[in-house]
Amino acid sequence: MTVSNRSLSRGLAIVRVFNEIPSPSLTEISTRVNLTKATCLRFLRTLQDEGYVGHDEETKRYQLRPLVLELGYAALSSLSLPLMAESEMEVLADAVGGSVHLGLLEGDEVVVVARSIASLETRKLVTMNIHVGSRLPAHCSAMGRMLISQSDDIDAYVAGMKISQMTSKTLVHRGKLAKEMKETRKRGWSLVEEDLGIGYSAIGTLVEAGAQQYGLAVSVNTKDYSREKLVKDVLPLLSAAADRLQRAFRHGSP
Incomplete structure (x- = not known):
């Protein structure tokens, strides 16, 4: 340096x-x-x-x-998608009774740039202490895995990452992690089950806003949503929301 x-x-x-x-x-x-x-x-x-x-x-x-x-206003003006995403994320959070996060990849971490939580009437989980500006380990978050899966060389990216054991269920084996990232890229969505926090599962997908890529993820209570239920019931809602956000960005309006 x-x-x-x-x-x-x-x-x-x-x-x-x-x-x-x-x-x-x-x-x-x-x-x-x-x-x-x-x-x-x-x-x-x-x-x-x-x-x-x-x-x-x-x-x-x-x-x-x-x-x-x-400086803050300049940063916000360059991140128009988080502002557009607010209402879409609120609807999605209420639909599943969980929380919805939008994030950007920075090295080994995902920076949360937007967040919505289900209303008290529909909420089914006690939310984790995550807020706008929070940094999450990319290897064990749905947003992070989705974004890393877009890397030109997933093996090299994973090999150079800092990997922490966040819970007893965190996937830390680099070979298995790289394999999961490659599968994520093929299918177009990511899924973590208690990798980041016990009792929490999340499913994520990609949102492209011009040259910028965001991870959009829904977090839910593991006991309410099995892997199968996440894929069957939540993924279609998540994918539809991501598509609408991409179209909104292209047309320049929420």
């Missing part, structure tokens, strides 16, 4: 601390990013000079400034 790239990486790591601690002190920032206080202070002063960070002289704590919202 070059000096400039390392500096950028450190600066971004400092900004991410504010996602965990809204008003961190210099000590808290230093501890979180594992850098000296002097190094952190240099980055913070640059962020202050650029208008992205403020400093309270009384409390000695830092806060993000409104200017940082411009």
